[in-house]
Amino acid sequence: MSDLPITAEGRALVAGIARRPVLDIVRGALFIGILLLVWISLRPFPDLSGFYLSDVTAGGDAFLYGLFGVLMVVMLALTIGDNMPALKSLLTPAFLLFAGWICVTVVLSFDPATSLRRLSLSVFVVVVAATILLLPKSQGELLRWAGIAALVLLATCYLGVLLAPHLSIHQAGDPQEPALAGHWRGAFGHKNVAAAMMAMLLFLGIALTRVGGWLAGIAVSGLAAVFLFCTAGKSSMALCLAVLLLTSLMPLVRSFWGRALLLLTPLVLLNLLGVGTVMSDTLDAVASRLPLDTSFTGRADIWEFAFDSLRRRLWTGYGFESFWGSSAIQNLQEGKEWAALASHSHNGYLDIALGTGLPGLALLIAAIVIKPLRDFQAADQGGNAGPLAMLFLRIWLFGLYLSSMESFFLDRADTIWVTFLISVFGLHYLARFRMRS
Known part of the structure; x- marks a missing residue:
């Protein structure tokens, strides 16, 4: 008996079926690998005993630029064919105007070369963050891959504490902040970064539990919560609880303006009673009556210096990522010498x-404060506000609140920034496309 002939169409079908498992492995490996690159970085467990924190987070590594450039090309090659509508949907007025103004500030920068170099890495990272969510084919696959990456990160941090405590726990001999001795930082350069990441992983663990991944969800949530406590990151702990409380009220508040009032009022208050105290004596007096450290652990001095500097270039600023650590800081008054070493x-x-400048700030608020909330509202109204949308909402909201006390917006490959950015793009996609369960 002779074999049945195989047509050209049949051979193509067989080849396609054979390639599918390989592509699935590539997609999963890339997703997990990119998350671990962002979360653990190329230089985990930095030794803080011999240099300042600004050296740890300078982000000037040429290899990192090249790596993200290659990843951008690979991600576009993998996603552009099947996901062109999703990529085209990113060309919104909010994103385009903000990106356009950033380009203007590069031209007008105090140091155009530095601004252009840092913008190039930012573009690579933004493209990677925008396309990574297009690799999974379902919400379950996305959360499963993210859960694997989270467990690897948590295992790395805990192993660091057990096997190399001098590189994963702040030491009294650290020259920059010896008062942090004993606070866990894991693979990160500072306990504040570790605390923020653990809060975000806690949100991920809750999402995994909600979609039926009980074992992984409980493991991620429990390990992240314990590590968060050991970082002694009071701000992240308080903000994490606030985010969980406020987002739990979302089913009770259905209108966009009601949700904006619920979620964004704390953001306004955090900035008024924080950075606003160096602008207004009235706000300073109000804050002094609250049970707060009115110096905000030294932040008030740096805020005052930053405001004085901003007044000189109110409308254009100093250029994209070209103020701190640059020649823009010069002729410092006595007692202000620390400003030359500050990173943000x-x-x-x-x-x-x-x-x-102020136009850039207004456009940033439109692009990553107002727009994501509108996207969540659209996703909810379209029946797409499940555990994944809530995960993105919580990471986004936590990032907004945390930015009142930390600085990571547009900070190239910064761990918190990229995780926050992925959540912004996630809300954007869920508002426009339905992902398989």
């Missing part, structure tokens, strides 16, 4: 204004 102002909104 501990307020993301203030740093955006320093880099891109």
